[in-house]
Amino acid sequence: MATSPETTTTETRQFPSSQYVTITGIRKALWSAECIPCERTLRSWTYAGIIPSVKIGGRTYYDPLAVKLALESKRTRRAGK
Numbered sequence: 001m002a003t004s005p006e007t008t009t010t011e012t013r014q015f016p017s018s019q020y021v022t023i024t025g026i027r028k029a030l031w032s033a034e035c036i037p038c039e040r041t042l043r044s045w046t047y048a049g050i051i052p053s054v055k056i057g058g059r060t061y062y063d064p065l066a067v068k069l070a071l072e073s074k075r076t077r078r079a080g081k
Contacts, residue, residue: 020054020061029064030071050074 021029023043027036045051046060051067053060 020056020063022059022061026062026064026067030068 023039026042027039031037042051046053051062051070053062055061
């Protein structure tokens with residue numbers, strides 16, 4: 001019996017759980033065009049350890065599922081207003 005590869009769905013995008021993408025790819029995979037963070041922000045988050053990454057041959061790659069889970073775990077709500 002054949003099984004389909006696992007996929008994870010964000011609000012508007014689908015991606016395989018084991019596919020690594022570049023910084024441009026992670027921006028397209030996780031955010032819509034209206035609220036996309038700049039590359040500098042993502043690089044700062046990578047350096048600070050907020051989002052996970054893998055360096056291969058001097059390039060940085062991201063697992064979209066791991067980044068999504070990392071950002072969701074860091075999400076907080078303000079008390080009050």
